[in-house]
Amino acid sequence: DCKPFWFDECFSVEVARIGWRNFLHLMWWREANMSLYYILLRTWLTAGQSPFFIRSLSAILSGGTLLAVYWVAKRLYDRQVALIAAALFVCNAYSIRYAQEARSYALFLLLATLSSGFLVAWMRGSSLRSQFVISDSEVLPWYGYVVTSVLAVYAHFYALLLIAAQSTAVQILQPHNQLAQSRNMRRVWGVIGLAVLPLLIFVAKTGAG
Numbered sequence: 001d002c003k004p005f006w007f008d009e010c011f012s013v014e015v016a017r018i019g020w021r022n023f024l025h026l027m028w029w030r031e032a033n034m035s036l037y038y039i040l041l042r043t044w045l046t047a048g049q050s051p052f053f054i055r056s057l058s059a060i061l062s063g064g065t066l067l068a069v070y071w072v073a074k075r076l077y078d079r080q081v082a083l084i085a086a087a088l089f090v091c092n093a094y095s096i097r098y099a100q101e102a103r104s105y106a107l108f109l110l111l112a113t114l115s116s117g118f119l120v121a122w123m124r125g126s127s128l129r130s131q132f133v134i135s136d137s138e139v140l141p142w143y144g145y146v147v148t149s150v151l152a153v154y155a156h157f158y159a160l161l162l163i164a165a166q167s168t169a170v171q172i173l174q175p176h177n178q179l180a181q182s183r184n185m186r187r188v189w190g191v192i193g194l195a196v197l198p199l200l201i202f203v204a205k206t207g208a209g
Helices: 007-017 022-027 035-047 051-076 081-093 093-098 106-124 144-157 159-173 180-195 196-207
Strands: none
Touching: 007 051, 007 093, 022 035, 035 106, 035 144, 051 081, 051 093, 051 106, 081 093, 093 106, 093 144, 106 144, 106 159, 144 159, 144 180, 159 180, 180 196
8 A cells, every 4th residue: 555546446446436326327338347346346345445455355366366377287287387387477567566456457367367277177178077068958057167257257358358269279279079068168158158248238339449
């Protein structure tokens, strides 16, 4: 809290403080981006109002990302690579900066990392596969990759680009003899598309850049 809030942080706090009616109106007509963070911040503000406490939400989320980075790197490689990845994240100037801001970027990074981690787990055929790929006749459960991907979009619109990149990666990396699972993944992306449809409508009707 040695630095005062800058404009965007002030905006975050004021959005989180207004009444629910005005809040929902603002989300639908102007500020749907980062809506998940604003909702979390509304809850967070009930426990404290100081700049230190408000910014601590992002610091805690960034700490969770550290664990998520370690998890993803270990799944992709090994413990040594995971430790190096975690160390690089701790020293990354942007992660340090956004861990101290009352904005959605720390939340978005956490959810994006978890989303990628669940996708890696699915493609690696781990025990999580039984959770994501049940059968062609069953509805895919709403957790893991689906939940984190949807929440990431509500944390920041840029998550749509992440999902597009993940979709491309699956099509390129998944062997053709295992593409039976890709039909289930298309279902997953269909569910994600339905879940984020309100945001897509918002972009269409407001012309958000």
